[in-house]
Amino acid sequence: MVKKQSGKKEAQGSLFGEAAASDPQAAQDSDAAYADRPASATAHEVEDKALRKGDGDLRVIRHPVEFAALVPVTWRISMLSRKLWLFMISYSLAGKGTATDYGVTWRVALSTLKRDAGFDSNDYDLLRSSIQELQKTLVEWSNPARDKKGEIKPWTSTQLLGSASFVIDATGRHCVEWSIPQELAMQIREHKQYYEASLQIATRISRHSTLALHSLVGRYKTSPGGLTMRKPWREWIPILTGESEDAAKHAKLLAGVRKGKLPPESGVEDKYSEYRYFNRDVVSKMVAEYNSVQDEVWVEALATKKSGSRAISDLQFKITPREDFKPAAKPAFNALTSQALDAMMELGLLKKFSLQLIEEHTPELCIQIAEQVGRRIKDGTQGAVKNPQGLYVTELNKASELLKKPKEEPQRPVKQLSVDEALDETLKDFQADLIASSKASWPGHPKEVQDDYVKRFELESLSSAPPAIQTAYKKSGLKSPMLAARFFPWLAKVEAGERWSPTMGELLAFERNRQHAKKK
Incomplete structure (x- = not known):
């Protein structure tokens, strides 16, 4: 609102020492120079090409099915954090790790992690904060299958990542070392059901929601019908956005404090109060990006309504192999709707927009106004109509207002604005x-x-x-x-x-x- 004076931005320090901070290129050259030196024996060292095929492309990795639809319970998972976690878990799946007094640990050269995950920056503070997001975030999942003891775990909750360290080993090489929480480690060691996730496709993705969809596609593309689980659409919000209810409330509270206001308590559901906003901002963009970065399958979002309701209630996704994909059949219109649609499109209105107006104002009224605007366009006694679409919408709204019954409402006192509102x-x-x-x-x-x-x-x-x-x-x-x-x-x-x-x-x-x- 009112402009504030801002100070100079502080220079970023390096987590690997003053030399890297003063010369980021030196840090990058150092990583490359020490790439072939052996690491210390403190943790299991992931091989430099552990995730790559012979031709150099990233491999397809098998992940436990429980990892396909993680639900953040606290905090949030950014796009970089999710991608780092995908690769760190893949490294953990590629090697057994080293058992220590503090748990099972893995280590990878920083240059290897940056190359595989496509992280082309020397901003180690960003890398650290992204890893800390994984440590702060609790996730939960359910597993209806029985384990070796005949037990079922309908609910499990854990952190995404255990301890993490930036390490300069005895040879001077920069590495990242981490441990996996016990429940995740058990899934890595003992999982029987898995899905395949292409890391090569993951590097082409730019949206968090698309990366989450990538895991879902890996799990459900071989299921009968290619359908994912169907959930109330609000339950998809944390899965696809990586944003928990707590994180959304915190972000809104912070925004309010910056404006000098304290908003009422609200979170993700307030941000996406209706399905159309969630579809506009997340679902449609996610599906479009995923269908553009790979040519193996075609993904569609299937939104359903409860009987007798016009509001979207549930959401699931359909995954179809490209060679078997057929576009959904166009909805059939009755004669009156078709007549209204033809008349409106003849005036230059888009089909999708026309259908929305027909649903809102009835086909009969839309036809009547289309004929009225058509006569106005042909009337030579008046000036030319430069914007027939705008004229149509204006006349339609006027006619719709006239048809409504007038409501007598008591006069309300004029609301006095606060200082901030003014x-x-x-x-x-x-x-x-x-x-x-x-x-x-x-x-x-x-x-x-x-x-x-x-x-x-x-x-x-x-x-x-x-x-x-x-x-x-x-x-x-x-x-x-x-x-x-x-x-x-x-x-x-x-x-x-x-x-x-x-x-x-x-x-x-x-x-x-x-x-x-x-x-x-």
Whole structure:
């Protein structure tokens, strides 16, 4: 809200000594120089190419089935943490480890871990914090199968990782050493059921949720029908995002403290209050990425509703070999819906959006408004309609409001805003004024300046935009209302620079000028 002064960022120190901190390249060269030297005998040393095939590609590793759908109970698992854990567990599966008074330990050269996991940074603080996430995170799973003693464990809870150390061995080589909690170690030694996980595919994945899906696919791709377990969709949130309820509450509380507010207690379920948000932010992006990084199977998300309800209740995934995959049949429409859909698409509305409007406003009303807008377009006595889609939506909303029964509600007293709420409102108005100014001055910019801004927009904002926005940009450029709504706020923020986050004095001056203009 109000701009704060920030101090200089402290230089990162190295966990492996001052030489590495002052010269990151020296640390990398040191790893390479000592790559072939023997490690000390304190822990089992994982071979340099333990996870690689003869051609140099990463192997497919067999993991216990219990590892396929871990549920974090506390804290959170970041993308880097999950990838590190995948490789550290794979190293543990590739070797028996060394039994010590403190448990079973493994060791791997840092250069090997970085190369295999695709970690191309010398930021050892990030590596340490990611490993600490694994130590802080409790996970749980169930195993309905009986063990050798005839016992069943319907619930098991443990840490993802035991002790961990960064070690410089006697030869000067940098290594990572870790131990596995007892329950996980037992699964590694005694598991009978396993799934295969391709580490080569794992290195191509950029999203935490996709990496979690990769494990699920490995477990269920050979099951009858290729279906995963079906769960209430909210139970998938910690599995796919790696974010526990406790972590979500902590993050929201921290955000509130930074704003000077203490929000009501809420967590993951508040973040994804409805399935459509979870599907938009996690499920659809995860499935799209996984289907693009491998060509063996095709994954679909199957959301189901309870009988008599319109809300999504359960979620599962279907895994189909590529050669057997057939797109789902298109839903059949009745004659009235088909007529409404054809009329709306003829005006230029997208099919998906049209179906949403039909479901919300009924086919009859949609047909009536389409005919009304069609007559307006053909009417030569009035000006040309530049945006028939916008006109259609406006008229449809007007007609829908007229059909609703008027409700007499008692007048409520005007709510008095708190200081923070008033500042938030003023900040929004201030930024809206900057956006309007940038939009008004845009046509006056020289073409070379406009081209430079557009290229920056493509790199900084459009590259991370949803596919629908990228498609609209390729088709219509900035003429699309959807793109204009994204471009001009970005442009205003770039042009304003530090003014985008104004000081208290700037906000007060803006408010006084606005009040003075109203009096005139």
